[in-house]
Amino acid sequence: MLKKNPDKILENYHFEEGTLIFSSQLTLNEVNRISAKLIKKIRNYSENELRIDLSEVTKMDSAGAVFLGHIPKQLPKKNINIIVSGASEKIQNIIDTFSVPKELTREEIERTGLFERIGRKTYDFRSNVVGDYIYLMADLAYWTVLGFFNRREQRKGEVVNQALNIGVNALPLIALMAFLIGLVLALQSAAQLRQFGANIFLVDLVVIFMTAEMGPLLTAVMIAGRSGSAIASELASMKVAEEIDALNTLGLNPVRYLVVPKMQASILTLPFLTLLADIFGIFGGMIVAFLYLDISFFSFFHRMADSLLLRDIITGIIKSLVFAGIIVQTGTFFGLHVEGGAVGVGKFTTKAVVTSIFLVILADAIMGLLFY
Incomplete structure (x- = not known):
């Protein structure tokens, strides 16, 4: 029986004019197979905007959703705008359920006013400890x-x-x-x-x-x-x-x-x-x-x-x-x-x-x- 050559296996993703297009399935097995090569390419991405097209994805599990959430962390620049589009309602629900929450930056944390922070601490202290x-x-x-x-x-x-x-x-x-x-x-x-x-x-x-x-x-x-x-x-x-x-x-x-x-x-x-x-x-x-x-x-x-x-x-x-x-x-x-x-x-x-x-x-x- 002839063994398939791994090099001839078509990848289920490709880049096209600043758009990362996924096709077929984005499941645990596929993530394990493509993650190393894809992350290497993402780390060399130099554009100011990255579009992720999921219109051709027919199946996704929690591993695929988490993998999508980690893509922004692998980009060389933190200010790259990421747009996810084309996901079906079923795929979008999986992404919303298993995606990694966005980490607040120092600027976003410090954006809260001083009096607001004092008020929140005071309210929590009064409602919990004092009560x-x-x-x-x-x-x-x-x-x-x-x-x-x-x-x-x-x-x-x-x-x-x-x-x-x-x-x-x-x-x-x-x-x-x-x-x-x-x-x-x-x-x-x-x-x-x-x-x-x-x-x-x-x-x-x-x-x-x-x-x-x-x-x-x-x-x-x-x-x-x-x-x-x-x-x-x-x-x-x-x-x-x-x-x-x-x-x-x-x-x-x-x-x-x-x-x-x-x-x-x-x-x-x-x-x-x-x-x-x-x-x-x-x-x-x-x-x-x-x-x-x-x-x-x-x-x-x-x-x-x-x-x-x-x-x-x-x-x-x-x-x-x-x-x-x-x-x-x-x-x-x-x-x-x-x-x-x-x-x-x-x-x-x-x-x-x-x-x-x-x-x-x-x-x-x-x-x-x-x-x-």
Whole structure:
């Protein structure tokens, strides 16, 4: 049997006065056979316009449509005008279905106005992030309040365990940090007050600053970095492992089952941690006042009794309650919205901590304006 000579096989395309004419079929087998030679010719094309005539094409599959979409990328010049014509309705439908989408150039991307891009980002943020955050806030507030009165659907002892993890285990760290903050604050202030003979006012400065401002803020920042990250990473890991979906399948609300005990524990422990930070911060200031300004402990306590107001203590406690809600809710939000598998767990945990600290400082500034 005689074998056909491949060189004598007629190609199903040819160029004619700036027009690339395809005939017969443009299927996977034909594309594999002609692609190398045709691409070589296309790369040497020098005209400003290329017409592609498909009037003689009777059959095309997805490979042919994709091949047509890659022809413009092989041209030596990017500004060559390409016109596709002659395709039947059936062939055109195949081209529209399987053709490669056009890639936007840098000029086309930058053509969008600045305010339009800002508006689109703002709208997406408001509709997606803010909406979900507010919905989670309402859901968490409802189940937290309800959980104090109906504890049947909560795991036994979970609130106590979370209180130990969030509160008791953080006592040494917060006490040390508050002591150092109070010590440094008093040391920096004493150098200035000493010049004006206003040594005794150091007591007012340390007491008011620690009880109304630095005590709750320092506690919240430390808890955000310590417990907020733990909440976010725990929920994110469960989300990646599809354990959250399993809880939904079992008819258990993940927020009520997992997050509410953490919120209740935070609400119960953060006020006490704040009071502890106040005490150790004032103690640090008292040490500096005694060693650097010769203010006796008796004089310090006597002045503190005059300058310390119940309003400042209550202000700090109210702030700590607000901060507790922000920390737990932010950690929960990022934990439940994790994307990207194991890598995403680390990224979203970092986002949770940074966002928690930012929102805590923002809330502190707002409450500072309201209370004073």
